[in-house]
Amino acid sequence: MKVKKITYALAIAEAIDEEMQRDKNVILLGEDVGRLGGNFKATVGLYEKYGESRVKDTPISENSFTGLGVGAALTGLRPIVEIMFGDFLMLAMDQIGNQAAKIRYMSGGQAKIPLTIRTTLGGGRSSAAQHSQSLQALVCHIPGLKVVTPSSAAEAKGLLKTAIRDDNPVIFFEHKMEYNKTYEVPEEEYTIPFGVANILKEGKDITIVGTSNQALKALQAAEELIKGGISAEIIDPRTLVPLDKNTIINSVKKTGRLLIVDEGYECCGVAGEIAMSILKDVFYYLDVPIERLTTANLPLPFSPVLEFPIIPDEKKIFQKAKEMVIGKEVAKWQNI
């Protein structure tokens, strides 16, 4: 397979470009997606290529331009709506949760809403409490929405193309800290199906499920763990709705341990939901209780010395996984 090295942001722009070229009904709407090429440079070049009607800079009216996407999706277009920061999803929650998610069901299946809402998650930029949240759990909670949390650039590209072709509303979370990173991405065209988890690394001692770029952080942790003889299996679920439970269940049956890492808040969050949704299938295979690493239930603070300690990262994953495999007391003793 031929690969090229491009940034995560460019992989997103390529996915949109390919889909806009493939289907004239695909349009892009959002704040600064046009001339600027996106606040995170993920829509660069599209305005120049497709013009103002298909790449539309909107006023700062999140709820109504999301609703505009819903109305356009109802009448034959396949809009991609960009909501710059995941935190701003809350401004558009009526159109997302009460409209996009429900119209098909409420109409008895008459309508379809092929709408992709691209937004962001992730802290680590010293952007403080209103520009750093990971609110994937908020939309997972509402039936009728598919929820995607890609890890690398290649994953983001393939999954975004699938999202745009999907006939349902899809909330697509891009990780802010990934946009500028360079990754290997296949040269040829490809898509990645929803509901099929990706096993990034096979292992036998512990299963680590990481959403979004926490899967990559878990992979880094696994490289350290193996030095101490701990073999971790790393799973990227790719999509939270639909969730590929079977891949996780089969892995946990093999390893007997499960750590779930999600940058969302712990309370009523994705990690807790994944754990509970598979518990009855893995209970008798577990050697230790299921554990989770999430962002603490706090508004994200501004100062990096306050922010980083409350967000999961490779070091915390390493430590938690080690404790789960060799026991908390031993792990502590080893650290002295």
Place this chain on the structure above:
Amino acid sequence: MEYKFKSIKSYGLNKEKILKMYQDMLKIRYFENKITDVYSKGLMPGLAHLYIGEEAVAVGTCANLTERDFAVSTHRGHGHLIAQGVDLKKMMAEVLGKEIGYCKGKGGSMHIMDINKGILGANGIVGAGIPIATGSAYSAKIRGTDQVTISFFGEAASNQGTFHESINMAAAWKLPVVYVCENNLYGISVDIRKVTNTKDIATRALAYDIPGVVVDGNDVLEVYRVTKEAVDRARKGEGPSLIECKTYRWKGHNLGDPGRIYRLEEERKEWMKRCPIKTFQERLIKEKIYSEEKLNLIEKNIKEMIREITDFAIKSPYPREEEAYEDLFVEKKGVEAR
């Protein structure tokens, strides 16, 4: 509240079109009366918001639309749907929660949709249909069709952020949409005059530099004339308009609300004197466009037809329990089985 009607003939409409408006208003009136009836007999789950008194708004507006145009309705949506010519059997069945209903019993009164007739849904969230209608207009523009979208909403919805956000976009991008505000004076119990400083909602059009027109919402021909101008303008690519139809709901906010605590009886009686159907009937007879006998016969037939479709809906079966688990997603079989 003296109101002077213009002569029907001055509108230059053919007799059939005039008759259809009369019939459509009657269909709405009798449909809504029947809803009150089935509700009081305990045959209807939940509740509904009746359109009685406001018939001229939906009928006068929708008389300008073709089958290819779009309309986005509200929680008080029966009138808009009937005026757009939906299947009354399927509509009544939906209100009763039946399998053959428009939404297979999953939507009920507040969510009836007929996508094939361009009705993009009644909507239970006040003001939420305004951006959806704006999006449908955006879509028509991108797809290069001459389709027009009507966005119906009440005066209370005009105080939602979506009203401002959407009209702002539609005006900036000259979208083919007509915003029709049905000002029936009360948002549930709250008098618009107590929560809004301006006398008219239509004056807000000034802020967006689009036409804003106040019209008597109980005069079907005036509603028709004013919305026609706006629809023509939208179709020609000249952008949106805001039409405010002054009207009144005779009943409470919903079935079960007598609508009396917060309104003066005199006010209600005054508006009832200006019944959009009765006044229109009087004009038709006075101007000798149709005879009283002919109109009475039409009324009798509509009443009978509504009785029949209601009996049919009452007798039709409820959905299977498993139906609750269907229609959440469009799924291509096998692809996402897991």
